[in-house]
Amino acid sequence: MIRNVNKLLSKSKKQPEQKNVPKPQGALYENFDQNVEAFRSIYSKCSDVVFRSFVLFGKKRAMIIYIEGLSDIKGIDEYVLSPLMQETVFDIEALNEFPENKVPVSNVKRVNMLADCIESISSGNPILLYEGENDGFSLGLAKWEKRGIEEPSAEAGIRGPREGFNESLQISTSQLRRIIKTPALKMQSMKIGNYTGTRVILVYIDGLAEKTLINELTNRLNRIKIDGILESNYIEEMIEDNPYSPFPQILSTERPDTACANLLEGRAVILVEGTPFCLIAPISFFSMLQSHEDYYQRFMVSTFIRLLRYVFLGISLLLPSLYVAILSFHQEMVPGTLLLSISASREAVPFPAVVEALLMEITFEALREAGVRLPKQVGAAVSIVGALVIGQAAVQAGLVSAPMVIVVAITGIASFMIPRYFAGIAIRLLRFPMMLLSATLGLLGIMMGIIAIVIHLCSLRSFGEPYLAPVAPLKRKELKDLLWRSPWWMMDTRPHFTGEFDLYRQTAGQKPNPQNGDEKV
Known part of the structure; x- marks a missing residue:
């Protein structure tokens, strides 16, 4: 997306009357009119882009730029236009501090590059420009229609949570945060796609996920150069080890509880904007035959059903x-x-x-x-x-x-x-x-x-x-959750690729034993 903005920028900034010191490529002009003209040139023939001009405190010309359907119009009227159009007397220093300290919006960010302004507008955050200010201001007023939280249709179950991810990254990340409340839950955000600028978030638990795994995932994601990402499968095919195998090497799920269970075992989760399906890596062949419901019912029933699957x-x-x-x-x-x-x-x-x-x-x-x-x-x-x-x-x-x-x-x-x-x-x-x-x-x-x-x-x-771990190579300690599902009080260790960081997931010796101190009701 930045590459395309620079192309448009090269056309809009070639003005014969501009003879000052050259600005860095993509930076905003010092002149208010030139900035407005640059935005109008970029968003020409875009009927959904609104250019709302007004007078700031009755003293300076200003303009707010946003896209209909992506921004909170009521918030713009109530928190931006209404207070800023009042003809209140302000000194020059107070006006220069605006809008970080003057606008009643929680998320205000100063931007000085045109590409950053375009990215903010495309994300639903309006850009505010006013006369005498070299920078623009991104206002956190994004708001668009979202699908509500529903039960996953592809992974239904009898027992367990009834909520699934949806297409909004903000909701998906909040669902993970609500389950895993530790600050060790890290989320690295990046944008992929020259035209779509799709947000992709790499989620892992610091101290459980191996650093080499996170570095490798980050490098593979950064290597993706494509016009657009519309679904998580785009990324899955770009980063998997063997693209010609019929067997998937990355697990996809739309259940937050499944994603959190894998995070607690030291795996990484990739959330993609615009799709309810997240990606989980690394996995094994036996991960494909394990269901979330195996861990929500008694281990004897889960073992019988799992053997039936094989x-x-x-x-x-x-x-x-x-x-x-x-x-x-x-x-x-x-x-x-x-x-x-x-x-x-x-x-x-x-x-x-x-x-x-x-x-x-x-x-x-x-x-x-x-x-x-x-x-x-x-x-x-x-x-x-x-x-x-x-x-x-x-x-x-x-x-x-x-x-x-x-x-x-x-x-x-x-x-x-x-x-x-x-x-x-x-x-x-x-x-x-x-x-x-x-x-x-x-x-x-x-x-x-x-x-x-x-x-x-x-x-x-x-x-x-x-792919066949823990059978090949054989790891006996991990067989307790392979063909059968052992009771929770027996599964006290994590998988081998996180064992050197934090081997035990629970205190050993938690087998119920009423004769050893537990009172009988």
Whole structure:
């Protein structure tokens, strides 16, 4: 954005009558009229930009510049124009102290660069200029329509907080501050985008997050040179370690409690203006299979559900491939009665098993995407009715067999067990090459595909951290929150990459023991 302002500035400041000492590039003029003309030139053909001129205390010409819809017009009238247009007698020194000490606005900042003035106006903060003053004044009167705090639609739960981030950075940062009240919670702000100037905030807890991680994140964010940032995925693709992997190396969430839980484990959070989804780094593969609700219910229930996720993860990836491989190459593995039943159902199907599986999987994925894109009132009905009608019609027409419809339905249900949507997409993508391998090499092809996936996962890094940690490399102390969820009184240490700074998150030995001093009610 500064680059574009300088281009406009070079046109507006080339005036033949200006023969004084050259000003620094982008600095405001000493002449009030020249400053006004420069702003009018930059904001030409911008009907939403308001230039309100008035006389300051009946003595000096002044002008306030703001954008309709981004600034608090009522505040401008009440706190700026109304008191400043009164013809009150002020001495020259008092007038020169204005407006830091005279305007009833909490946030007033002096600016002397035109690019800073443009940035302030674009953020909703009006700029005040008056005759005899070289600098402008940014008034903290930004106000625009914001979406209220709502329950996250993509990460709903039975128990836990019901609020999520929204598109306003101010609200998102306040939600984190309300949960984590320590001044050790640091927030580094920067702007990315030549035209959008999108605010990006790097959040971490000083003393828990590793300094090399924060430095690396800061360097990668500063290297981004792009016209605009409209969503956090722009940044995710720019800073991740392996952009060609189907597996996400950065976790995205719209829940403040999830962000705070990761901050307390030494990770960093990236908030982006204009989107409710924040980014969390570093992560591991197992982070994708952990839900916020695992920690809001009893550990036995959480352990059972988490183990169920791992089982259905394997079903989602391998079930269609196993069905195709067994029918094509390994019929002897199927019991005789079941094999006769499957053969009878496939007798009228003209396609081999792999074509049948691909046809049904692609149709199922199309129905799922249609249900997501359609309005909520009809999306669920279309996806469910479409699956029932198309599946039944395809079986009756002899295009697919009934067992294949069952396999695809179970696979679809299994994919919904993955709590992270973007991790589920990676499994859905890998399902298709696995089916092709099973159709060509049978169970051997499936084993080759699994080995290739494991090798790929072992090679991945998330900001230097192994993607399969704490399994590879093995860290036994951290297995208590991996396949199972241990009770809270057992999870007294933090992950390894913050252990050297602050190893313990709670006092050890907090297991409830009524016989050791706790009174029974």
